[in-house]
Amino acid sequence: MRAVDERDAYANLLMPALLRERRLSGRDAGLATELAYGTLRGLGTYDEIIAACSDRAPEQVDPPLLDAVRLGVHQLLRTRVPPHAAVGTTVDLVRLRVGIGASKYANAVLRKVSTRSLEQWIPIVAPDPADDPVGHLAVAHSHPRWIVDALRDAVGGDFDETAALLAADNERPRVTLVSRPGRSSTEELLAAGAEPARYSRYAAYLSEGDPGSILAVAESRAAVQDEASQLVALALTRVPVRGADSRWLDLCAGPGGKAGLLDALASDGDVAGLPATSPAPAPSPAPGAGDGTGGDGPVAFGGGAHLLANELQYHRARLVRQTTRRAAVVTADGTRPAWRPGVFDRVMLDAPCTGLGALRRRPEARWRRDPRSLPELTALQRGLLTSALEAVRPGGVVAYVTCSPHLAETVAVVGDVLRRRDDVEALDARAYLPEVTEGLGEGPYARLWPHRHGTDAMFLALLRRH
Numbered sequence: 001m002r003a004v005d006e007r008d009a010y011a012n013l014l015m016p017a018l019l020r021e022r023r024l025s026g027r028d029a030g031l032a033t034e035l036a037y038g039t040l041r042g043l044g045t046y047d048e049i050i051a052a053c054s055d056r057a058p059e060q061v062d063p064p065l066l067d068a069v070r071l072g073v074h075q076l077l078r079t080r081v082p083p084h085a086a087v088g089t090t091v092d093l094v095r096l097r098v099g100i101g102a103s104k105y106a107n108a109v110l111r112k113v114s115t116r117s118l119e120q121w122i123p124i125v126a127p128d129p130a131d132d133p134v135g136h137l138a139v140a141h142s143h144p145r146w147i148v149d150a151l152r153d154a155v156g157g158d159f160d161e162t163a164a165l166l167a168a169d170n171e172r173p174r175v176t177l178v179s180r181p182g183r184s185s186t187e188e189l190l191a192a193g194a195e196p197a198r199y200s201r202y203a204a205y206l207s208e209g210d211p212g213s214i215l216a217v218a219e220s221r222a223a224v225q226d227e228a229s230q231l232v233a234l235a236l237t238r239v240p241v242r243g244a245d246s247r248w249l250d251l252c253a254g255p256g257g258k259a260g261l262l263d264a265l266a267s268d269g270d271v272a273g274l275p276a277t278s279p280a281p282a283p284s285p286a287p288g289a290g291d292g293t294g295g296d297g298p299v300a301f302g303g304g305a306h307l308l309a310n311e312l313q314y315h316r317a318r319l320v321r322q323t324t325r326r327a328a329v330v331t332a333d334g335t336r337p338a339w340r341p342g343v344f345d346r347v348m349l350d351a352p353c354t355g356l357g358a359l360r361r362r363p364e365a366r367w368r369r370d371p372r373s374l375p376e377l378t379a380l381q382r383g384l385l386t387s388a389l390e391a392v393r394p395g396g397v398v399a400y401v402t403c404s405p406h407l408a409e410t411v412a413v414v415g416d417v418l419r420r421r422d423d424v425e426a427l428d429a430r431a432y433l434p435e436v437t438e439g440l441g442e443g444p445y446a447r448l449w450p451h452r453h454g455t456d457a458m459f460l461a462l463l464r465r466h
């Protein structure tokens with residue numbers, strides 16, 4: 001927590017290294033992770049409670065002391081750690097790391113906090129929902145107000161659904177694995193102790209243990225990957241395209257999650273195939289669309305394509321090299337293409353975004369994101385989408401994906417770019433996710449959600465160039 005505060009460390013990158021250094025594993029590692037991540041996620045709520053139990057505002061408290069008290073509050077209000085242990089260990093920690101005077105302050109604050117449950121504190125410290133519903137949700141679910149606003153807009157304005165989404169952001173996400181087609185199989189992951197997944201035929205859930213101890217993961221034949229990321233990559237490969245289908249591009253590939261799956265699908269094909277039933281909304285028929293049936297419905301790709309994976313940053317491009325086997329990996333600015341226009345049959349644009357759909361995965365991210373970065377980001381997203389549409393050949397398809405549901409980064413970007421051209425059609429993306437039978441939205445775009453699907457929030461537009 002100090003590293004996150006002092007040097008902008010990413011908790012999810014730092015924690016595994018710290019656990020190794022301190023030789024913590026199994027349940028101890030699980031507890032340490034839960035304490036750090038849970039405290040970082042919850043500190044918006046905790047600081048209001050600390051303010052109510054202290055004669056000093058949190059901003060006036062020495063940061064190491066404040067972090068320790070937050071850790072104590074988290075244990076008291078959200079874990080089953082007995083209150084005397086939560087207070088005692090926190091006070092000891094403060095005495096050791098900050099000083100005796102500070103430990104007295106920690107003791108006094110935590111004793112007051114421990115007099116009520118979290119449910120009892122919320123009405124005391126959060127604004128009245130009748131006067132300020134957004135402010136209430138922000139404090140009750142520990143999110144900055146601008147994110148509550150953005151997420152509320154993204155779910156269509158409903159406060160109950162916004163609350164469910166915010167609550168899902170505070171849950172620990174389960175570990176989801178992907179078996180890369182032709183390299184491993186879900187059977188192999190299940191035999192290693194994982195459980196069958198809800199949607200993706202390449203996914204399996206790992207409820208406990210270190211994913212790295214699974215042989216297929218250690219050998220990069222499988223990997224950790226959220227199910228939504230798997231599904232959007234699969235959806236792109238399922239749109240029938242007329243004629244040749246051998247050149248695929250991943251425009252923003254680093255660190256290589258989707259590229260790893262696309263590379264395997266490109267070469268070996270969608271070996272698991274489509275689910276038997278296809279209850280998703282029927283796409284409009286397009287005669288001669290090239291799937292052999294004369295329709296435009298989802299098809300399982302047969303293999304034999306080749307992926308070009310592009311990434312702006314060299315060190316991230318190197319990571320893409322580790323997740324792919326056959327793909328060519330290049331380092332280039334996607335808005336200044338290093339390839340000829342109109343040559344690709346399928347293009348994945350997983351655009352740089354605010355990441356508001358993956359907040360549960362990056363505990364401190366919600367406090368670091370700045371809404372002032374949006375205009376710059378959305379301009380880049382527009383530029384990259386224009387570039388993706390230039391890169392695809394007529395008849396080919398582009399997937400525009402963000403792990404953010406923010407309207408400015410999703411419908412507004414796609415809408416703006418489409419308004420300027422008459423050669424691009426938005427397909428009903430839901431039709432290419434037949435395994436997800438509900439909750440994808442009104443179309444033509446598809447949206448996955450933590451509170452509905454148990455995945456990261458992900459936006460998918462499938463765009464056919466004519």
Ligand SMILES: C[S@@+](CC[C@H](N)C(=O)[O-])C[C@H]1O[C@@H](n2cnc3c(N)ncnc32)[C@H](O)[C@@H]1O
Pocket residue numbers: 229251252253254255256257258259310311312313316332333334335350351352353
């Ligand atoms: C959302 S991430 C992609 C995640 C990746 N598809 C995956 O599944 O692992 C966006 C990536 O775009 C890269 N990027 C940012 N600006 C870019 C540009 N102008 N051209 C190409 N890549 C860019 C970032 O460095 C980042 O790695």
